Amino acid sequence: MTFQKEPPHKHGSVGRSAIVLVNLGTPDAPTRSSVRRYLKEFLSDPRVVEIPRAVWWFILNLIILPFRSGQSAKKYASIWTREGSPLRTHTAAQAQYLRGALGERGHQDLTVAMAMRYGSPSLPDVLSKLKADGAERILLLPAYPQYSGTTTGSIYDAVFQHYGSVRNIPELRFVRNYHDHDGYIRALQHSVLNHWEQHGRPEKLVMSFHGVPKRTLLLGDPYHCECLKTARLLATALKLTPDQYVVTFQSRFGKAEWLQPYTAPTVAQLARDGVRRIDVICPGFIADCLETLEEISMEVRHDFEQNGGKEFHYIPCLNESPSWIAALAEIAEQHIIGWPTQMPPSQREQLKQEAEAGRAAALQLGAQD
Incomplete structure (x- = not known):
């Protein structure tokens, strides 16, 4: 078996921790070709469609993809925005806000990335980049509150398949569900x-x-x-x-x-x-x-x-609402307990005081204006 090439090891370097917010996926564009490519990857997953592979291959490639791709492309075009796919836009924003919320809770040495189970940015590509950046601990956080083998289970499959060709596997943790959080x-x-x-x-x-x-x-x-x-x-x-x-x-x-x-x-x-x-x-x-x-x-x-x-x-969905970002930070924090992501309390208090002093100075300056 051939394993992927490991990134150069730097002695004395401190391994990082990372969280990957994983959503289902979306086409790259609301076009027939992009939607066909996305649907083929999505509907080829045996977790999604539990039909004998040989039978399903003919149904998918000779019936569904030729006819459904164009219809779905029109639907995607009806919701597409200037920024692109709403799903990708919201998921990227959630990852960014989650990083900020965890930072406010004292988790400074922490990377937060987003990935898609199908389409881009692909989960294997994101995991490979995190490894190259020195991540030694990774939490997989599915964008599915309720567990299903068709969704969360499929993320597990993709993660295990990816690391099947990796020699030095990072510590992995998974959020299974949060339907009652x-x-x-x-x-x-x-x-x-x-x-x-x-x-x-x-x-x-x-x-x-x-x-x-x-x-x-x-x-x-x-x-x-x-x-x-x-x-x-x-x-x-x-x-x-x-x-x-x-x-x-x-x-x-x-x-x-x-x-x-x-x-x-x-x-x-x-x-x-x-x-x-x-x-x-x-x-x-x-x-x-x-x-x-x-x-x-x-x-x-x-x-x-x-x-x-x-x-x-x-x-509308929860998207980037403050209450949801706070909840997302709670969920993530509960699953990274024990990881070295927080600065010492004394340093955290010092940064807090500096931030408060900065806000007070800004308010005073505004009052003078």
């Missing part, structure tokens, strides 16, 4: 309450999670249970009664049965039943993406209004 639930609560403070309350709150085949639940995947626990905790935090919210699952693919109830039919039925206003939040996504901005805010909104609904509100 107090900070995460609190951030969701703040997001909803802030929206209601500005726009009033709906008749029904719809909590829409990404769907997976029902077969995965029957085979032991905990995703469905963790989604329901998140929903229950959020409803409790919002003081909602069972008739004031509903949990649904979106993004069905293929003819097999997926987790139910499905989002689009449920929303359409709510409208037909006379519900005039619904608010929809997607707790399973920590960053806005195609599934939230196009599928929910556009397609599901259309379904609701076409069936008689009058007022549809999409509550």
Whole structure:
């Protein structure tokens, strides 16, 4: 077996610690070729599609990619921004703000990077760069609050496959889930309450999670249970009664049965039943993406209004909200305990005093102006 070449070792150098925030992925551009390349990588993962490889190869390459790539490219174009893919933009910003939040908590000798399971920047490329930069301890932080073999499990696969060809493997830690983490639930609560403070309350709150085949639940995947626990905790935090919210699952693919109830039919039925206003939040996504901005805010909104609904509100993902960045820092900090990332308390207090003195001087200067 051939191993990757190790970077030159510098005696006396101090190994660094790093956190990698890993999201699903996104095409590089909203074009047919870019989307096809992305979908091929994504849908070729046996964690994502559990169909015999030979059968799936023909379905994927002869049916899905030739027809779906162009359709998906149009959907991506409808949400693309000047900065590029919303998913990549938000994930990069979250990593940057997470670095700052951890720095404020005293973790100075710490690198925070972002990677994509599919597409770029690829997880193997990011891990290789961290190694070249001297990272000897790496925490993998998935952008999936609820564990599923189709998502978090796939990240594990990619990490283990990458290090299968590395001679000197760094210390690795993984965040498995945070579906019931107090900070995460609190951030969701703040997001909803802030929206209601500005726009009033709906008749029904719809909590829409990404769907997976029902077969995965029957085979032991905990995703469905963790989604329901998140929903229950959020409803409790919002003081909602069972008739004031509903949990649904979106993004069905293929003819097999997926987790139910499905989002689009449920929303359409709510409208037909006379519900005039619904608010929809997607707790399973920590960053806005195609599934939230196009599928929910556009397609599901259309379904609701076409069936008689009058007022549809999409509550954005947590993105870079201060409460979420604080929660993300809490989650990360709990998993890097024992790593040499914090400066001595005396030095931290000195920097704190210097920062406070700087702010006071700036305020005094502003008052004089």
